[in-house]
Amino acid sequence: MTLTFNPENYKQLLITYLPRVIKTEAENEKALGIVEDLMHRKRTLEEDELYQLLVTLIEKFEQEHYQPNQQNNPESMLLFLLEDSGKSISDLQAVLGSKTAVDEIVQGQTKISPEQARKIAAFFHVDPSIFTE
Structure with missing residues (x-):
């Protein structure tokens, strides 16, 4: 039934x-x-x-x-979304077009640019603002 x-x-x-x-x-x-x-x-x-x-x-x-005073951490959010979605770093490399760009973002060596935030947000179907500080 x-x-x-x-x-x-x-x-x-x-x-x-x-x-x-x-x-x-x-x-x-x-x-x-x-x-x-x-x-x-x-x-x-x-x-x-x-x-x-x-x-x-x-x-x-x-x-x-x-959690109002918690600092927004775009790199952590990106890693969380990758893990949660089952997608890989190489999937993200295809979105951003560069292995170096992804590696630098994930390692916290560079901030996510507004254009990258839009691309990543479209990839995960989320708001781009979660990738900005």
């Missing part, structure tokens, strides 16, 4: 929990409580969708509020 997503059930969950962008610590705590409850039970497809939505909202809030 294949389970199917029921939009009406999901709608009822959304009405019950009213998830929205988290702006305060109290809202974050409330969302964490709901996630904690959902985490420890066998979830329906609709509950799993709500769970994933809340986790995304919590992560966004926590990144903005718990």
